[in-house]
Amino acid sequence: MLITLGGLGTILAVSLVCVFLLWVVVPLFLPSSLVPLSGASAGGGAPGQVVHAGADEYLRIGWVATADGSLTAYRLDTGEQLSRTALSHDGRPPSAMSFALRDGHVALAFGNLVQLGSIDFQTTFVEAAELPAELRELPVGEIATFGQGILERTAEGQFRLQQLRVELPEPAALKSDSEVALIDVSVSSKGTVFAALTRDGQLHLAQVTQRKNLLTGEVTNRLRSGSVQVELPAAGVPSYLKLAGLGDAVFLAWEDGLLQRFDTRNATRPELVEQVDLVETPEDKLTALAFLIGKTTLVSGDSAGRLRAWFRIKPDEAPTADGALLVAGHELPSMAGPVAFLGASSRSRMVAAASDAGQVRLFHVTSEHEVAERQAPDAAGAMHALTIAPKDDALLALAGDRLLLWSIDAPHPQTTWASILRPVWYEGYNAPEHVWQSSSGTDDFEEKYGLVPLVFGTLKATFYSMLFGAPLALLAAIYTSEFLHPRAKARVKPTIEIMASLPSVVLGFLAALFFAPLVENIVPQCLALFVTIPFAYLLGAHLWQLLPGPMAAYLGRFRILGMVVALPAGVGLAWLIGRPVERWLFAGDIKAWLDGQIGNGIGAWMFVLLPLSCLAVTWLITSFVTPGMRRYAGTWPRLQFALLDLGKLLAGCLLAAGLAYGLGATLDGLGWDPRGTYVGTYVQRNALVVGFIMGFAVIPIIYTISDDALSAVPESLRAGSLGAGATPWQTAIRVVIPTAMSGLFSAMMVGLGRAVGETMIVLMAAGNTPVLDWNIFNGFRTLSANIAVELPEAVIDSTHYRMLFLAALSLFVMTFFVNTIAEVVRLRFRKRAFQL
């Protein structure tokens, strides 16, 4: 009864954990929506040709700049016109305008005059005394129009006034007489850059860099400017001029889809480096072009409704002068009609697109996924502008004389199954890749949530620790249960089990601070260990046979001491041959060799071929040589036979080494060099170190369960086999192990489960680089370590937070899967054991 309750309780608890994980994760994949908030008529009628529109972060005020140079601010909920400013100089409207996505930077041009200023929102608090009587009683949370702004009574009872602020200093003249047709400005931490194209085809560039003298605190401005003559095609002046965020590139685009890219890293000498066609067919026209946040990716919309995102990559062999290539990294789902407007988000990689017909769609560019769609009401009339509010929480569109405001309900626009599990082409990457990168120093950084590197890291940790731990644990279990004296076993088993009680944080600590730095300096010796230790044991066993029979029988009980001696002998041997091996296989410097700088691939092949050829040679010897030897030399005196056996061992070792070397040389000769795959550049905290230390965690578990499984094999089977004339080894291999197979399997599975979920060791010793690399000498980041590292800094309910829960869920599923298999097999095993 109690047991049933306990069991049910456990199941309930596990299910609750699972439900909780799901509860947090599911919102990542819930559909997003656009919900109409308001649609007031703009006071003063429909604006003219809109150049840019914006809204404040509280969604109180919207503003519109039109081609005739008027800047109008509206109260969004009523449509009331708050202010109207003329952007003009000497009564002239601007000949070119550009508005930055955020920070309010604007660039205006009047003829050959350039004016760099800002348009942003100013928040001030107003004393009640300054307010008219009817506003003083404004209830908390309510808003009212006050002067040119909007007054809001905050929760604290203060009066907050929000109004549009326009700052336009005196314009400066370009070194040109021609009128500026297009202009753009970029402000970065390095300074301000602007680019202007005059009607005569001159592209002017000016860069103001600010340098602060650290000693005097004095700020010096340095102006660098230059220009280049653009060969204007028949179409004349381009429709768009776009200056990249760092000022390092200028893009000119014409309506027919032609795009010219200028390298402006050197502002004094802009240079045309690439021409690209942004549209597919000659009939299509480029109808919209906008930068995403960061001003690196351009989104183009054409008359066929196609939407594509372009950014520069740096392939190995680019045909351009600057080595970069503009590629259409993303193709978004098409619009039904020509793309009329694009509005990029100022905080994420979302972009909104509207067609003439009033179809409004919101996309996330990197994940190429449509976040939401909405149709502007027919009554509204033709669209004029589209913009995403500063907090990504609303979409503002102008249709007819209406100010349409939709709230964006898309907390996790970038997460789709595809973006989590498939390679994603991030800006600046040369190709689609699996990337996990949740934070960075810069503002316009895009969080990259590809789970694959973490799952991969988990599998890598599991693979290498099992590769190391599983054979050792299994062989140890076989040895102690089948060959070791029960009295010795009674000591050995608890000792190994004590290993399991070592806290993994201590192991991780040891691995990271002691073991990893140690191994780093003696890599060849450590690799040699894998060969010399087994060899030392085999050699020891063969030397033992050389002892005269009675002496061997007498010393039999001390055999385990011999094994204790073989270990240091193997280590010593490794120490001796480490350097020569390094010279022989790894060109004398294994780290440089691993980098692929020197030497050939034979050594790398040896990593896999040597174990394989050892297995092959063992098989060859046991199935052909040994029976033959028994037949012909079975009657020889003991010593002679033992010498023959020793000869066999040495010949076998030489054969295995030769075979591996020969095959490796052949494969290397064929041009296959495995460096860069399973072996590669050495990193101090790597899978080899983790595999070794994790062995301490998995070996005791696998060992104990395997030993139990082997001991559960009925003694009668062993007796039957031995009675039939089988050696203990044959008995173990042919009868005991197959009988205990499922138990051994479930031991492996439980060990696997432990390795999958292990956190502290990998956290401390694996370097935590989320790379997709099988290289045993490189680090990795596992799901569990990632959760441990990042969860403390993840904001609750953010995408990052939920992604970490998804990682936890994946881990849960993986361990659950492994343990279920183990359990199913164990049950089968129990049934079979019951039959015996």
Place this chain on the structure above:
Amino acid sequence: MTTSNQELSTQPAAAPASSGPAAGRHASSVNARRDGRLEKIAAGEFVPAEIHDSLRSEQAVLEIEKFNLWYGAKQALFDIQMIIPRGKVTALIGPSGCGKSTLLRCVNRMNDLIDSVRVAGQMRLNGDSIFASGVDVIELRKRMGMVFQKPNPFPMSIFENVVYPLRIDGERNRNVLEEVCERSLRGAALWNEVKDRLQESGLSLSGGQQQRLCIARAIASDPEVLLLDEPCSALDPLATGKIEDLIQELRGEYSILIVTHNMQQASRVSDYTAFMYLGHLVEYGDTPELFTNPRLKETEDYLTGRFG
């Protein structure tokens, strides 16, 4: 084992002994009856075994000479001196714990596996010493077949079970294996029952079939001696009958040493019977004579179920 059963089985055998058709022998056995051997044995004295003359004419496949065995400090076998005749069935009987299994296991040196065991004395299989220092135990065991009290088929197919002794010798020739399998299964009277399911698991057979499978396995390598340790004790009467028939059939072809608690069985299947008591061989002779006319009162008492 129930006493009533034993009495039932041994009464008719004991009856002629008391009627005494052979006076001389009867007299000697009467003499022998009086010397209270069991008490002496229990007191730790050595008493030489009573061995019938009929054995002298037999050719030995196995000779046991002055064989002693200790489990640690405790002696379990005392100066056993006997021969196992070739081509005959020899039964070992005696009360529980008297050392029958111990003796049997010494023959193929299965006792080596027990750590505390120490032996003195000699055993010879067809003239080759079993306990001499240079003997290859593995090779030695291959010359014998052993069947245990509880059927112990390996968890593999019937076919693989039977050819196991050949497999461990590295035999790969499919024809040889198949031929041996069929011959052994026929020899173990199992062929007709399993010939269509050779690839099924040996564990899928019934208990009696499993035991015959083990016998098939034991005879697959053509052993010089077949050692059976209470092969029927885990089986029902029907299966027991089959095994007994099988032993009858194997007689002549193989030399068989069988340990049994079932007197009826011993009398039915064996040519010779050895009675052991507390590690001593007490009386050893041909079965009909031992059962009908034991020389020792102790043997008769045991056969009639008065102790043990």
